[in-house]
Amino acid sequence: MSGPLELFASCQPGLEPLLLGELSALEIEGDAQRGGVAFTGDAATVQRCGLWLGTASHLLMRITQFRCRALGELQRKAAELPWRQWLRAHVPIAVKATTRGSRVYHTSAVEERVENAIATALGKAPPKAEPGDEIVAHIHVRFREDVCTVSIDAASTPLHRRGYRLDGRKAPLREDLAHALVLASGWQPGEALLDPFCGSGTIVIEAAAIAQGLPPGRLRAPALQHLALFDSRGWEKTFKERRPAIASLLAGGDRDAGAIEASKANAERAGVAAAITLHEGAVTTHPWLQAAGAPERGVLVTNPPFGVRVSDAAKLVPLYQTLGHRAARLGAAWRVAVLANDVRLCRRTGLVLTTAFTSKHGGLQVAAMVGSTALAERAGR
Numbered sequence: 001m002s003g004p005l006e007l008f009a010s011c012q013p014g015l016e017p018l019l020l021g022e023l024s025a026l027e028i029e030g031d032a033q034r035g036g037v038a039f040t041g042d043a044a045t046v047q048r049c050g051l052w053l054g055t056a057s058h059l060l061m062r063i064t065q066f067r068c069r070a071l072g073e074l075q076r077k078a079a080e081l082p083w084r085q086w087l088r089a090h091v092p093i094a095v096k097a098t099t100r101g102s103r104v105y106h107t108s109a110v111e112e113r114v115e116n117a118i119a120t121a122l123g124k125a126p127p128k129a130e131p132g133d134e135i136v137a138h139i140h141v142r143f144r145e146d147v148c149t150v151s152i153d154a155a156s157t158p159l160h161r162r163g164y165r166l167d168g169r170k171a172p173l174r175e176d177l178a179h180a181l182v183l184a185s186g187w188q189p190g191e192a193l194l195d196p197f198c199g200s201g202t203i204v205i206e207a208a209a210i211a212q213g214l215p216p217g218r219l220r221a222p223a224l225q226h227l228a229l230f231d232s233r234g235w236e237k238t239f240k241e242r243r244p245a246i247a248s249l250l251a252g253g254d255r256d257a258g259a260i261e262a263s264k265a266n267a268e269r270a271g272v273a274a275a276i277t278l279h280e281g282a283v284t285t286h287p288w289l290q291a292a293g294a295p296e297r298g299v300l301v302t303n304p305p306f307g308v309r310v311s312d313a314a315k316l317v318p319l320y321q322t323l324g325h326r327a328a329r330l331g332a333a334w335r336v337a338v339l340a341n342d343v344r345l346c347r348r349t350g351l352v353l354t355t356a357f358t359s360k361h362g363g364l365q366v367a368a369m370v371g372s373t374a375l376a377e378r379a380g381r
Protein backbone atom coordinates (compact mmCIF):
# COMPACT_ATOMS: atom_id res chain seq x y z
CA MET A 1 0.00 0.00 0.00
CA SER A 2 1.46 3.37 -1.00
CA GLY A 3 1.36 6.47 1.22
CA PRO A 4 -0.15 6.92 4.64
CA LEU A 5 -3.74 5.88 5.35
CA GLU A 6 -6.30 8.65 5.75
CA LEU A 7 -8.00 7.88 9.03
CA PHE A 8 -11.05 9.16 10.87
CA ALA A 9 -11.86 8.16 14.44
CA SER A 10 -15.55 8.85 14.94
CA CYS A 11 -17.15 9.49 18.31
CA GLN A 12 -20.42 10.38 19.96
CA PRO A 13 -21.23 14.09 19.47
CA GLY A 14 -19.45 16.33 21.95
CA LEU A 15 -16.55 13.95 22.64
CA GLU A 16 -14.28 15.31 19.88
CA PRO A 17 -11.95 17.35 22.17
CA LEU A 18 -11.48 14.38 24.51
CA LEU A 19 -10.76 12.08 21.56
CA LEU A 20 -8.25 14.60 20.22
CA GLY A 21 -6.57 14.53 23.65
CA GLU A 22 -6.40 10.73 23.59
CA LEU A 23 -4.77 10.80 20.14
CA SER A 24 -2.33 13.41 21.33
CA ALA A 25 -1.36 11.09 24.23
CA LEU A 26 -0.49 8.55 21.52
CA GLU A 27 1.61 11.26 19.84
CA ILE A 28 -0.79 11.42 16.91
CA GLU A 29 -1.63 14.83 15.57
CA GLY A 30 -5.27 15.07 14.55
CA ASP A 31 -7.79 17.54 13.23
CA ALA A 32 -10.98 17.61 15.29
CA GLN A 33 -14.07 17.81 13.10
CA ARG A 34 -17.76 17.35 13.75
CA GLY A 35 -18.26 13.73 14.81
CA GLY A 36 -14.62 12.77 15.21
CA VAL A 37 -10.96 13.40 14.49
CA ALA A 38 -9.12 13.05 11.15
CA PHE A 39 -5.47 11.98 11.07
CA THR A 40 -3.06 9.91 9.02
CA GLY A 41 -0.97 6.85 9.80
CA ASP A 42 -0.13 3.31 8.81
CA ALA A 43 -1.54 -0.08 9.77
CA ALA A 44 0.40 0.05 13.06
CA THR A 45 -1.25 3.41 13.89
CA VAL A 46 -4.67 1.89 13.26
CA GLN A 47 -3.91 -1.08 15.52
CA ARG A 48 -2.62 1.19 18.32
CA CYS A 49 -5.70 3.41 18.04
CA GLY A 50 -8.02 0.40 18.13
CA LEU A 51 -6.30 -0.68 21.33
CA TRP A 52 -5.99 2.65 23.16
CA LEU A 53 -8.85 4.97 22.17
CA GLY A 54 -11.48 4.96 24.91
CA THR A 55 -13.81 7.66 23.55
CA ALA A 56 -13.99 6.62 19.86
CA SER A 57 -16.79 4.54 18.38
CA HIS A 58 -15.37 3.70 14.94
CA LEU A 59 -12.04 3.84 13.18
CA LEU A 60 -12.53 4.54 9.49
CA MET A 61 -9.91 4.23 6.76
CA ARG A 62 -10.76 6.39 3.79
CA ILE A 63 -9.79 4.38 0.72
CA THR A 64 -10.90 6.73 -2.03
CA GLN A 65 -12.78 9.89 -2.91
CA PHE A 66 -13.97 10.85 -6.39
CA ARG A 67 -16.61 12.93 -8.14
CA CYS A 68 -19.46 10.76 -9.33
CA ARG A 69 -22.84 11.53 -10.88
CA ALA A 70 -24.16 8.17 -12.07
CA LEU A 71 -24.45 4.61 -10.76
CA GLY A 72 -22.61 3.10 -13.76
CA GLU A 73 -19.70 5.45 -13.13
CA LEU A 74 -19.72 4.44 -9.45
CA GLN A 75 -19.53 0.72 -10.26
CA ARG A 76 -16.73 1.25 -12.79
CA LYS A 77 -14.64 3.43 -10.48
CA ALA A 78 -15.28 1.20 -7.46
CA ALA A 79 -14.24 -1.91 -9.45
CA GLU A 80 -10.86 -0.29 -10.22
CA LEU A 81 -10.01 -0.08 -6.50
CA PRO A 82 -7.48 -2.59 -5.14
CA TRP A 83 -9.99 -4.39 -2.90
CA ARG A 84 -7.65 -7.39 -2.48
CA GLN A 85 -5.30 -5.14 -0.51
CA TRP A 86 -8.06 -4.48 2.01
CA LEU A 87 -10.59 -7.31 2.12
CA ARG A 88 -10.35 -11.02 2.84
CA ALA A 89 -12.61 -12.93 0.44
CA HIS A 90 -14.16 -15.17 3.14
CA VAL A 91 -15.07 -12.31 5.55
CA PRO A 92 -18.69 -11.15 5.21
CA ILE A 93 -19.14 -7.58 4.02
CA ALA A 94 -21.77 -4.97 4.87
CA VAL A 95 -21.91 -1.99 2.54
CA LYS A 96 -23.79 1.03 3.92
CA ALA A 97 -24.48 4.10 1.82
CA THR A 98 -25.64 7.60 2.73
CA THR A 99 -26.36 10.34 0.20
CA ARG A 100 -27.08 14.05 0.39
CA GLY A 101 -27.30 16.74 -2.29
CA SER A 102 -26.15 14.32 -5.01
CA ARG A 103 -27.50 13.08 -8.35
CA VAL A 104 -26.88 9.57 -7.05
CA TYR A 105 -29.42 9.37 -4.26
CA HIS A 106 -30.72 5.78 -4.14
CA THR A 107 -28.80 4.23 -1.24
CA SER A 108 -29.75 0.58 -1.93
CA ALA A 109 -28.64 0.95 -5.55
CA VAL A 110 -25.31 2.45 -4.38
CA GLU A 111 -24.79 -0.48 -2.01
CA GLU A 112 -25.58 -3.01 -4.73
CA ARG A 113 -23.20 -1.37 -7.22
CA VAL A 114 -20.35 -1.30 -4.73
CA GLU A 115 -21.00 -4.96 -3.80
CA ASN A 116 -20.87 -5.84 -7.52
CA ALA A 117 -17.63 -3.89 -7.91
CA ILE A 118 -16.08 -5.76 -4.97
CA ALA A 119 -17.16 -9.11 -6.43
CA THR A 120 -15.55 -8.18 -9.75
CA ALA A 121 -12.29 -7.08 -8.09
CA LEU A 122 -12.06 -10.16 -5.83
CA GLY A 123 -13.07 -12.59 -8.58
CA LYS A 124 -16.08 -13.77 -6.54
CA ALA A 125 -18.69 -12.18 -4.30
CA PRO A 126 -17.75 -12.25 -0.62
CA PRO A 127 -20.57 -13.39 1.70
CA LYS A 128 -23.04 -10.68 2.73
CA ALA A 129 -23.16 -10.06 6.47
CA GLU A 130 -26.16 -11.55 8.27
CA PRO A 131 -27.67 -10.07 11.43
CA GLY A 132 -25.70 -11.38 14.41
CA ASP A 133 -22.44 -11.92 12.46
CA GLU A 134 -19.55 -10.92 14.74
CA ILE A 135 -16.83 -10.62 12.11
CA VAL A 136 -17.85 -8.23 9.37
CA ALA A 137 -15.99 -5.85 7.04
CA HIS A 138 -18.08 -2.67 7.17
CA ILE A 139 -17.77 -0.49 4.08
CA HIS A 140 -19.21 3.03 4.17
CA VAL A 141 -20.07 4.86 0.96
CA ARG A 142 -20.92 8.51 1.44
CA PHE A 143 -22.23 10.83 -1.27
CA ARG A 144 -22.17 14.57 -0.56
CA GLU A 145 -22.70 17.07 -3.37
CA ASP A 146 -21.70 14.49 -6.03
CA VAL A 147 -18.48 13.55 -4.21
CA CYS A 148 -18.27 9.89 -3.27
CA THR A 149 -16.10 8.83 -0.33
CA VAL A 150 -15.50 5.15 0.40
CA SER A 151 -14.20 4.05 3.82
CA ILE A 152 -13.63 0.73 5.55
CA ASP A 153 -14.11 0.35 9.29
CA ALA A 154 -10.92 -0.98 10.84
CA ALA A 155 -12.95 -2.59 13.63
CA SER A 156 -15.51 -5.29 13.13
CA THR A 157 -17.65 -4.17 16.08
CA PRO A 158 -17.92 -0.60 17.47
CA LEU A 159 -15.00 0.31 19.72
CA HIS A 160 -17.21 1.16 22.69
CA ARG A 161 -18.13 -2.50 22.96
CA ARG A 162 -15.17 -3.40 25.09
CA GLY A 163 -16.22 -7.00 25.67
CA TYR A 164 -16.53 -6.96 29.49
CA ARG A 165 -20.11 -5.83 29.80
CA LEU A 166 -22.10 -8.94 29.03
CA ASP A 167 -24.21 -8.04 32.01
CA GLY A 168 -25.74 -4.60 31.51
CA ARG A 169 -28.37 -3.51 34.04
CA LYS A 170 -31.20 -1.19 33.10
CA ALA A 171 -29.89 1.85 31.19
CA PRO A 172 -26.18 1.06 31.34
CA LEU A 173 -23.94 3.90 30.24
CA ARG A 174 -22.06 3.33 26.99
CA GLU A 175 -18.43 2.56 27.74
CA ASP A 176 -17.16 5.44 25.58
CA LEU A 177 -19.37 7.92 27.43
CA ALA A 178 -18.27 6.54 30.80
CA HIS A 179 -14.65 6.86 29.67
CA ALA A 180 -15.31 10.44 28.48
CA LEU A 181 -16.95 11.34 31.80
CA VAL A 182 -13.95 10.02 33.75
CA LEU A 183 -11.57 12.04 31.54
CA ALA A 184 -13.75 15.19 31.70
CA SER A 185 -13.98 14.90 35.51
CA GLY A 186 -10.25 15.63 35.72
CA TRP A 187 -9.74 12.49 37.86
CA GLN A 188 -6.16 11.26 37.72
CA PRO A 189 -4.80 7.81 38.59
CA GLY A 190 -3.74 7.92 42.22
CA GLU A 191 -6.85 9.86 43.27
CA ALA A 192 -9.90 8.20 44.80
CA LEU A 193 -13.04 7.83 42.68
CA LEU A 194 -16.58 7.08 43.85
CA ASP A 195 -19.69 6.24 41.82
CA PRO A 196 -22.59 5.77 44.29
CA PHE A 197 -25.07 4.92 41.46
CA CYS A 198 -22.78 2.46 39.68
CA GLY A 199 -25.40 0.21 37.98
CA SER A 200 -23.37 -2.28 35.92
CA GLY A 201 -20.13 -0.60 37.06
CA THR A 202 -19.08 1.02 33.77
CA ILE A 203 -17.63 4.23 35.24
CA VAL A 204 -15.51 2.56 37.95
CA ILE A 205 -14.41 -0.19 35.56
CA GLU A 206 -13.24 2.34 32.94
CA ALA A 207 -11.41 4.32 35.68
CA ALA A 208 -9.84 1.14 37.09
CA ALA A 209 -8.46 0.21 33.67
CA ILE A 210 -6.96 3.70 33.29
CA ALA A 211 -5.43 3.47 36.78
CA GLN A 212 -3.90 0.09 35.95
CA GLY A 213 -2.52 1.31 32.62
CA LEU A 214 -4.72 -1.13 30.68
CA PRO A 215 -5.88 -0.23 27.17
CA PRO A 216 -9.66 0.00 26.59
CA GLY A 217 -9.46 -2.36 23.59
CA ARG A 218 -7.55 -5.14 25.37
CA LEU A 219 -10.46 -7.63 25.38
CA ARG A 220 -11.56 -7.07 21.79
CA ALA A 221 -10.41 -8.55 18.51
CA PRO A 222 -7.59 -6.33 17.24
CA ALA A 223 -8.38 -3.63 14.70
CA LEU A 224 -7.76 -4.87 11.12
CA GLN A 225 -7.77 -8.55 12.14
CA HIS A 226 -10.62 -9.26 9.73
CA LEU A 227 -8.96 -7.34 6.88
CA ALA A 228 -6.04 -8.04 4.58
CA LEU A 229 -4.09 -5.16 6.16
CA PHE A 230 -3.62 -7.02 9.45
CA ASP A 231 -0.01 -7.21 10.56
CA SER A 232 0.17 -10.03 13.14
CA ARG A 233 3.84 -9.43 14.11
CA GLY A 234 3.18 -5.72 14.60
CA TRP A 235 0.08 -6.50 16.63
CA GLU A 236 1.97 -8.80 19.02
CA LYS A 237 4.26 -5.87 19.83
CA THR A 238 1.47 -3.29 20.05
CA PHE A 239 -0.67 -5.51 22.29
CA LYS A 240 2.10 -5.71 24.89
CA GLU A 241 2.11 -1.90 25.34
CA ARG A 242 0.99 -0.88 28.81
CA ARG A 243 1.03 2.40 30.73
CA PRO A 244 2.27 2.51 34.32
CA ALA A 245 -0.18 1.18 36.92
CA ILE A 246 -0.93 3.62 39.75
CA ALA A 247 -2.70 2.41 42.88
CA SER A 248 -6.02 4.22 43.28
CA LEU A 249 -8.97 3.79 45.64
CA LEU A 250 -12.04 3.11 43.50
CA ALA A 251 -15.53 2.52 44.87
CA GLY A 252 -18.98 1.87 43.49
CA GLY A 253 -22.35 1.54 45.15
CA ASP A 254 -25.91 0.80 44.11
CA ARG A 255 -29.04 0.00 46.07
CA ASP A 256 -29.92 -2.78 43.64
CA ALA A 257 -28.37 -6.17 44.51
CA GLY A 258 -28.57 -7.26 40.85
CA ALA A 259 -26.60 -4.18 39.80
CA ILE A 260 -23.83 -4.99 42.28
CA GLU A 261 -23.71 -8.60 41.02
CA ALA A 262 -23.49 -7.29 37.44
CA SER A 263 -20.74 -4.84 38.39
CA LYS A 264 -18.74 -7.65 40.01
CA ALA A 265 -19.09 -9.94 36.99
CA ASN A 266 -18.23 -7.11 34.58
CA ALA A 267 -15.20 -6.04 36.65
CA GLU A 268 -13.99 -9.68 36.74
CA ARG A 269 -14.23 -9.93 32.96
CA ALA A 270 -12.48 -6.58 32.61
CA GLY A 271 -9.65 -7.89 34.83
CA VAL A 272 -10.00 -5.04 37.35
CA ALA A 273 -12.19 -6.58 40.10
CA ALA A 274 -9.40 -6.48 42.71
CA ALA A 275 -9.07 -2.70 42.26
CA ILE A 276 -12.73 -1.88 43.00
CA THR A 277 -14.75 -1.93 46.22
CA LEU A 278 -18.49 -2.36 45.76
CA HIS A 279 -21.22 -1.55 48.26
CA GLU A 280 -24.84 -2.66 48.04
CA GLY A 281 -27.08 0.02 49.50
CA ALA A 282 -28.72 3.39 48.98
CA VAL A 283 -26.48 6.37 48.32
CA THR A 284 -26.89 7.59 51.91
CA THR A 285 -25.43 4.30 53.24
CA HIS A 286 -22.20 4.30 51.23
CA PRO A 287 -19.29 4.13 53.70
CA TRP A 288 -17.47 6.98 51.93
CA LEU A 289 -20.54 9.18 52.27
CA GLN A 290 -20.66 8.79 56.06
CA ALA A 291 -18.98 11.39 58.27
CA ALA A 292 -15.19 11.10 57.83
CA GLY A 293 -15.57 7.79 55.94
CA ALA A 294 -13.97 8.87 52.67
CA PRO A 295 -10.37 9.20 51.50
CA GLU A 296 -9.08 12.74 51.95
CA ARG A 297 -9.36 13.70 48.29
CA GLY A 298 -10.96 12.36 45.16
CA VAL A 299 -13.68 12.73 42.56
CA LEU A 300 -17.30 11.64 42.73
CA VAL A 301 -18.09 10.57 39.15
CA THR A 302 -21.60 9.35 38.56
CA ASN A 303 -24.59 8.84 36.31
CA PRO A 304 -27.63 9.02 38.61
CA PRO A 305 -31.08 7.78 37.54
CA PHE A 306 -32.39 9.73 34.54
CA GLY A 307 -35.62 11.70 34.70
CA VAL A 308 -37.06 10.98 31.27
CA ARG A 309 -40.64 12.12 31.93
CA VAL A 310 -41.49 15.33 33.78
CA SER A 311 -43.15 13.29 36.53
CA ASP A 312 -39.96 11.16 36.92
CA ALA A 313 -37.83 14.28 37.13
CA ALA A 314 -40.02 15.71 39.90
CA LYS A 315 -39.73 12.45 41.86
CA LEU A 316 -35.94 12.49 41.48
CA VAL A 317 -35.43 15.97 42.97
CA PRO A 318 -34.91 14.65 46.55
CA LEU A 319 -32.36 12.08 45.29
CA TYR A 320 -30.32 14.75 43.46
CA GLN A 321 -30.53 17.01 46.54
CA THR A 322 -29.26 14.16 48.70
CA LEU A 323 -26.42 13.59 46.25
CA GLY A 324 -25.45 17.27 46.49
CA HIS A 325 -25.50 17.33 50.30
CA ARG A 326 -23.49 14.13 50.59
CA ALA A 327 -20.99 15.33 48.00
CA ALA A 328 -20.58 18.62 49.92
CA ARG A 329 -19.73 16.65 53.07
CA LEU A 330 -16.81 15.00 51.26
CA GLY A 331 -14.98 18.30 51.66
CA ALA A 332 -13.18 20.84 49.51
CA ALA A 333 -10.50 18.39 48.32
CA TRP A 334 -13.19 16.45 46.39
CA ARG A 335 -14.67 17.29 43.01
CA VAL A 336 -17.82 16.12 41.24
CA ALA A 337 -18.80 14.99 37.71
CA VAL A 338 -22.40 14.04 36.95
CA LEU A 339 -23.75 12.75 33.66
CA ALA A 340 -27.50 13.18 33.32
CA ASN A 341 -30.17 14.03 30.78
CA ASP A 342 -31.69 16.86 32.81
CA VAL A 343 -29.48 19.84 33.56
CA ARG A 344 -32.13 21.40 35.80
CA LEU A 345 -32.18 18.23 37.88
CA CYS A 346 -28.37 18.44 38.17
CA ARG A 347 -28.72 21.99 39.45
CA ARG A 348 -31.01 20.67 42.20
CA THR A 349 -27.94 19.04 43.71
CA GLY A 350 -27.16 22.58 44.91
CA LEU A 351 -23.60 22.17 43.64
CA VAL A 352 -22.04 24.73 41.30
CA LEU A 353 -21.62 22.66 38.15
CA THR A 354 -20.60 23.67 34.65
CA THR A 355 -21.11 21.70 31.45
CA ALA A 356 -17.98 19.80 30.34
CA PHE A 357 -19.67 18.30 27.27
CA THR A 358 -23.08 17.45 25.91
CA SER A 359 -23.73 14.28 23.94
CA LYS A 360 -26.34 11.69 23.05
CA HIS A 361 -27.16 8.52 24.94
CA GLY A 362 -29.88 6.07 23.92
CA GLY A 363 -31.63 8.79 21.91
CA LEU A 364 -31.50 11.28 24.78
CA GLN A 365 -29.50 14.48 24.97
CA VAL A 366 -27.15 14.19 27.97
CA ALA A 367 -24.79 16.59 29.71
CA ALA A 368 -21.64 15.95 31.72
CA MET A 369 -21.58 18.52 34.51
CA VAL A 370 -18.43 19.08 36.57
CA GLY A 371 -17.53 21.20 39.57
CA SER A 372 -16.39 21.40 43.15
CA THR A 373 -18.22 20.07 46.19
CA ALA A 374 -19.15 23.59 47.33
CA LEU A 375 -22.90 24.17 47.65
CA ALA A 376 -24.25 27.29 45.98
CA GLU A 377 -26.11 29.72 48.24
CA ARG A 378 -29.90 29.33 47.81
CA ALA A 379 -29.30 26.94 44.88
CA GLY A 380 -32.55 25.69 43.31
CA ARG A 381 -34.18 24.67 46.58
Ligand SMILES: C[S@@+](CC[C@H](N)C(=O)[O-])C[C@H]1O[C@@H](n2cnc3c(N)ncnc32)[C@H](O)[C@@H]1O
Residues within 6 Å of the ligand: 169, 170, 171, 172, 173, 174, 196, 197, 198, 199, 200, 201, 202, 203, 253, 254, 255, 256, 259, 281, 282, 283, 284, 303, 304, 305, 306, 319
Ligand atom coordinates in the same frame (compact mmCIF):
# COMPACT_ATOMS: atom_id res chain seq x y z
C1 LIG B 1 -28.59 5.40 35.33
S1 LIG B 1 -28.27 4.02 36.31
C2 LIG B 1 -26.51 3.96 36.34
C3 LIG B 1 -26.00 3.19 35.17
C4 LIG B 1 -24.51 2.95 35.25
N1 LIG B 1 -23.74 4.14 34.99
C5 LIG B 1 -24.10 1.83 34.30
O1 LIG B 1 -23.23 2.05 33.45
O2 LIG B 1 -24.68 0.74 34.37
C6 LIG B 1 -28.65 4.58 37.93
C7 LIG B 1 -28.46 3.55 39.01
O3 LIG B 1 -28.79 4.18 40.26
C8 LIG B 1 -29.32 3.18 41.12
N2 LIG B 1 -30.08 3.89 42.18
C9 LIG B 1 -31.29 4.49 42.10
N3 LIG B 1 -31.60 5.07 43.26
C10 LIG B 1 -30.58 4.83 44.11
C11 LIG B 1 -30.29 5.19 45.46
N4 LIG B 1 -31.17 5.89 46.19
N5 LIG B 1 -29.12 4.81 46.00
C12 LIG B 1 -28.21 4.07 45.26
N6 LIG B 1 -28.46 3.69 44.00
C13 LIG B 1 -29.60 4.06 43.43
C14 LIG B 1 -30.15 2.31 40.21
O4 LIG B 1 -30.30 1.00 40.78
C15 LIG B 1 -29.33 2.32 38.92
O5 LIG B 1 -28.50 1.18 38.86
